[in-house]
Amino acid sequence: MTTFNLSQQLIDLKREVLKKVADNFRHVEEVSEINTLKVLSAMQRLKVSDAHFKTSTGYAYGDIGREKLDELFADIFCAESALVRTQFVSGTHALATALFGILRPNDELVSLTGAPYDTLQTVIGHAHPSKGSLKEFGVNYRELNLVDGKVDIDAIKNFITPKTRLAMIQRSRGYSMRDPLTTEDIGKICAAVKEVNPNCITFVDNCYGEFVETREPIEVGADIAAGSLIKNIGGGLAPTGGYIVGKSDLIELSSYRLTAPGMGNELGASLGTPRLLYQGLFVAPHVTAQALKGAIFAAGIFDGLGYVTSPLPEAKRGDIIQAVELRSAEKLIKFCRAIQAFSPVDSFAAPEPWDMPGYEDKVIMAAGTFVQGASIELSADAPLREPYAVYLQGGLTFEHAAIGILSAAQEILAE
Numbered sequence: 001m002t003t004f005n006l007s008q009q010l011i012d013l014k015r016e017v018l019k020k021v022a023d024n025f026r027h028v029e030e031v032s033e034i035n036t037l038k039v040l041s042a043m044q045r046l047k048v049s050d051a052h053f054k055t056s057t058g059y060a061y062g063d064i065g066r067e068k069l070d071e072l073f074a075d076i077f078c079a080e081s082a083l084v085r086t087q088f089v090s091g092t093h094a095l096a097t098a099l100f101g102i103l104r105p106n107d108e109l110v111s112l113t114g115a116p117y118d119t120l121q122t123v124i125g126h127a128h129p130s131k132g133s134l135k136e137f138g139v140n141y142r143e144l145n146l147v148d149g150k151v152d153i154d155a156i157k158n159f160i161t162p163k164t165r166l167a168m169i170q171r172s173r174g175y176s177m178r179d180p181l182t183t184e185d186i187g188k189i190c191a192a193v194k195e196v197n198p199n200c201i202t203f204v205d206n207c208y209g210e211f212v213e214t215r216e217p218i219e220v221g222a223d224i225a226a227g228s229l230i231k232n233i234g235g236g237l238a239p240t241g242g243y244i245v246g247k248s249d250l251i252e253l254s255s256y257r258l259t260a261p262g263m264g265n266e267l268g269a270s271l272g273t274p275r276l277l278y279q280g281l282f283v284a285p286h287v288t289a290q291a292l293k294g295a296i297f298a299a300g301i302f303d304g305l306g307y308v309t310s311p312l313p314e315a316k317r318g319d320i321i322q323a324v325e326l327r328s329a330e331k332l333i334k335f336c337r338a339i340q341a342f343s344p345v346d347s348f349a350a351p352e353p354w355d356m357p358g359y360e361d362k363v364i365m366a367a368g369t370f371v372q373g374a375s376i377e378l379s380a381d382a383p384l385r386e387p388y389a390v391y392l393q394g395g396l397t398f399e400h401a402a403i404g405i406l407s408a409a410q411e412i413l414a415e
């Protein structure tokens, strides 16, 4: 696999696509400039220093690096507080920590974006029984169905009741063909919720959305948001972890669930990770832009080959995911194997569909990544179900994303 002999058809298509999406690329670069300045000025104002990169051990009381990173995330997200930890094993863990931290027996939780992401369904436990779920703790749940892939904003006023404690809003598409939400959409949804019940907590699953636009959920009315550090905001350097940002009282409740009541955010050793988290945050706007360019390019190539893509090449984007309906399991597997074969790590491995913990259908994943499963790195995954859509995301560099995408296209054309 050392040579990369692209067919003339794909060489021509590549040139055509790059010309067609030039304005979209320019927009992505402008957003990245604004977000880079946002991060840089926060680091200046909060006086980030070499001293914050020192490691801590044991209980890690008074770890100034941990405290400063929380402040930095809060500042960048325009939130009162933040909890940024490598002790979160993933995005799902950060989201579940907030839900379990805030909700109490008999509280009502709702999803306003239809069925939530697969792993959150396991956390909630209503669609299918799951041990240790919110359902087992007596949390009630309802979801508002999407209409034509869009949030039914008009229906929110009859759906939210004075008793609804928390409304979940998922920014990214997840494993579905619906559009991701823009921050403008999130603003409208939050306003609709608050109009009926000002006390209902608006909670955004922010996975894959960070730095795609110049504003984040808290700025448009969300009370709390959470996500993964091995997606956009870790910049490809964070080795693991998650974050929660939002109102101080909600972050405090979440912190008691992460550690223990009474301990909260005051403990947690960094074990050598701080510089990677700070540096990852610093490059995250740029890396997110690289991933976005890869997504736009993939849309252009596969649209050009006659496949349904979502979003379309020139659409406004709310996350870094590119879905392509490949319409058969064989093509799905071929696509993922090509992405894996053109990865810097484990390029010799051939991904197989498997029963991944937390997911209902078999899932195939290509992730030849430096950080295991990091989907800010070029990766593709798909549950094996209709319409056999592959979800492509990431790319630390656009150059690498383009190579992977073209190789996947070539494999599928060779059928």
Ligand SMILES: *Cc1c(COP(=O)(O)O)cnc(C)c1O
Residues within 6 Å of the ligand: 090, 091, 092, 093, 117, 119, 170, 172, 173, 174, 205, 207, 208, 228
């Ligand atoms: C990635 C993701 C999550 C969390 O998944 P982890 O693999 O646990 O980090 C949650 N919601 C959405 C929409 C996601 O894309």
